[in-house]
Amino acid sequence: MPADTLSTAVRPVGGKGTRLEIVEGGTGRPILFLHPGIGLRGATPFLERLAKLGRVTAPAHPGFHGSDVPPDTTSVDDISYLYLDLLESLEAPAVVVGVSLGGWIALEMAVKSARRMAGLVLVDSVGVRFNTRTVQDFADIYALSSAEIDKRLYHDPSLARIDYPNTPPAELEVIARNREAETRLSWSPYLHSPHLGQRLHRVDVPTSVLWGESDGLAPPAYGKRLADALPRATFETIPGAGHFPHIEQPEELAARIARFMATLPVPDVASGRKEMSR
């Protein structure tokens, strides 16, 4: 199998063997990709490029796609512990790439322990609240029409359109499942953990904060504020992208990540190796 070909498997993850659907591919330094609230839909072109940079592991979060959702794994906090277990099972400290919800999960992991992280890439991440009590940090997707949401999430909203009648039922079920799973994690507190902001000083890992210029859900000003609150972060914007640069600018996003990875120390792949539980 060519190194950059992606494959999908369902594997037990973490101490309790939670069964997750995982997309994998590539060789080299481990890269953990954490998807946004729409799941892994539309992510394949980006993941193929990412797989040229290292060994990609892209789990579907509990409740998304074909992943189980155990009754005790219903919050971003729960998932952060699950993925800290997952990092332990990888060959070397990983570069963790999180988009939106995935960035929130990555931050929740990093404040607990960045020991198994070589670098952190936050792409249009949510998770922290900065504003006053009557000003929301993020546009409320649960109070907007679908047309308005598409406009806010995409530089080119036509990309968001789904031809429902011509989409296979299995794919529609994934869409319905992902929407429910996203809501389970993000309804309230909306897209953030109230105490995460006061813990950001613990994110002791080189961090690249990348932001779609046209993000109308979490605007670039929010991204800059997040980067400023992190001890080792840089901030860059990506033109021609909204909230999901991995979908709208996969080539450019991968190039930015490649440049960031080139600044990281060469990994010691032999250290701390563990077999991934099967």
Added chain:
Amino acid sequence: MRVFHFSEQPYPDAWLPEYPSLRVDTPNGLCDPKIAADLFHRYQDEWMLSDELGLNIMVNEHHSTATCLSSSCMISLAILARITKRARLLALGVPLANRNDPLRVAEELSMIDVISRGRLEMGFVKGVPFEVAIANSSPVGMMDRLWEAHDFILKAMTTHDGPFSWETENIRYRAANVWPRPYQQPHPPVWITGASASSARGVAERGHVLATFLSGYATRAVFDVYRDTYSKTWSRPAPADRLAYLALCAVASTKEEALRRAYKIAGYLRTIGAVSEAFRNPPGYMSVADNTRALMNFGKPRLGLQLPSGRTVYAATATCEELIETGLLFAGTPDQVKQQIEKFTVAMGGIGNLLLMFQGGDLGHADTMDSLTLFGREVLPQLTAQDAPAEAVA
């Protein structure tokens, strides 16, 4: 058969074409509190008349809406508990999955039961989809929260030896101890709404009253599941008083006048869907399977009601004649209404509780009083006269 008069206590003055959404985001600047006061008083007067006529009373609650001024079943019932004499007082319902304080629910319901000297019927619902935004309660896991709150409330009402504690993800109390305890023992009757086979089974297994709303002749299938599950669980046939059905009702001395009144009441049906798209179906409110089906039918008309001719109509656009054919409306002279109700209840295999909306939309006070009076004097006695055989058949 027991009949309950129901009104949503609407505020039709704010039903304006320039505000197509009547729920969640409708500015309360459209509400004149003086008009609202008059409306509350007249709706209460209509329930007092119902009480005198031998009808029972049903109230509900909704939030941030011009379709229903009652934002708490408890407040409407607290008043009625004191000013009515005989009527059973049904709250249908208290939105348990949208209230995060079930101990307060148990306290308030117990108080109403005591003030009314044991006339409360406790209806529990999970809550409508568009109101999760107002309650800020997650649309995911609502049925679990409904049943857990139900379990907690019944335990709180039936525990008499001091405080108990309850600690789960959804409900945390260190000292639950309800004063006063309910008047009815062990607790007031419980009603739950349901429209599907699975919800009917859950209600039947607990022996509670199953209420279905505006589901027409298709209701029979749900009632059959209830009766089947009930008899298996309780080793006896389900009494007719375990089943309830909600429809619209207009009575007048002529059919033409009754249909004119019915059309106004049906303003209720025309405004049910009057809510901005974002709030209609929050993710997780429906099951993944139901949402998958909804996506498969994206852009197609939603499920309609089938006429005996096979033609499909929709509640919001059907004529009154069509609504009568589907079983959503009983309307006409007293004789005609009696015949329509009898035909429907026979088709359902017996119903012990009819929940009838004598007021809806902008139907005025005089019309409502007249319709109630005609029903109470000329229809109700004939329906209740047949109670004994109807119960035996069921």
